Amino acid sequence: MRLTILTAAAGLGALILATSPAPTSGQAMQPHHAGNAAAGKKEYRRYCVGCHGKAGDGMGENAMWIEPRPRDFTSAAFKCRSTPTGTLPTDNDLYNSITRGFVATNMPSWLPLSQTTREDLVAYVKTFSGRWQAGPGTPIAVPAETPATIESILKGRETFQKMECWKCHGPAGHGDGPSASTLLDSKDNPIRPYNFAAGSRFKCGSTNEDLYRIFMTGVDGTPMPSFADNLQPEDAWNLVHFLRTLQPLQTPEATLWQAWLPSHASELTPIGPQE
Numbered sequence: 001m002r003l004t005i006l007t008a009a010a011g012l013g014a015l016i017l018a019t020s021p022a023p024t025s026g027q028a029m030q031p032h033h034a035g036n037a038a039a040g041k042k043e044y045r046r047y048c049v050g051c052h053g054k055a056g057d058g059m060g061e062n063a064m065w066i067e068p069r070p071r072d073f074t075s076a077a078f079k080c081r082s083t084p085t086g087t088l089p090t091d092n093d094l095y096n097s098i099t100r101g102f103v104a105t106n107m108p109s110w111l112p113l114s115q116t117t118r119e120d121l122v123a124y125v126k127t128f129s130g131r132w133q134a135g136p137g138t139p140i141a142v143p144a145e146t147p148a149t150i151e152s153i154l155k156g157r158e159t160f161q162k163m164e165c166w167k168c169h170g171p172a173g174h175g176d177g178p179s180a181s182t183l184l185d186s187k188d189n190p191i192r193p194y195n196f197a198a199g200s201r202f203k204c205g206s207t208n209e210d211l212y213r214i215f216m217t218g219v220d221g222t223p224m225p226s227f228a229d230n231l232q233p234e235d236a237w238n239l240v241h242f243l244r245t246l247q248p249l250q251t252p253e254a255t256l257w258q259a260w261l262p263s264h265a266s267e268l269t270p271i272g273p274q275e
Helices: 002-018 037-047 091-100 115-128 130-134 150-162 208-217 233-244 252-263
Strands: none
């Protein structure tokens, strides 16, 4: 089994060195053509079967060594979508997931594969569940972003408290909230909340628009719900702006916050349980 893992890793390393770099922040990615499932099956057996399994059930021979567990395509529950919670993703969503990979998991970026190969993989992944006969959901509308200001960041901080985001993500967004250790995914596997201090990318993208979309579509198969019925667009953008201050990046939001905070910190109520 270790030989299988090492061989796959070596093959991927050679492929990455020989081709393109990983996608950069905000890079647009979309398929140009409908894929060929028969061709995709061959590529799936070469690149994906070790983790996702021959049946697409996430039970490949390497799966037992991987946390979080590989995606079970037979359930057709996908984390990263532009469509409402409970609906299927678009081909573009699946193509983006394959191209981008998933941060903090063993799923790498497959940008080194040709565009046609990625399109074919999308087509083949869709053969594992009969749910695809109903077709994907309709992508949600993402309104124009509101200006990032101190007022917006403070309102986003209030929303983070009000919606109890801190219970999972922690008061500082480190993924260490009081509920973090109890969370399970839809397959009853332990799952950790996102740690905003860990890097520049989110699980489903890297831009403010990506983060807005996560709030409004939810992350299906995980405890992260959709807030489409609870947040108005302006509230969601405010929350985006606040969360950007928690990352280890010099974002426009972080620059504003760092300039404002030293002379106003005493005015803030700590995030967390309120007595």
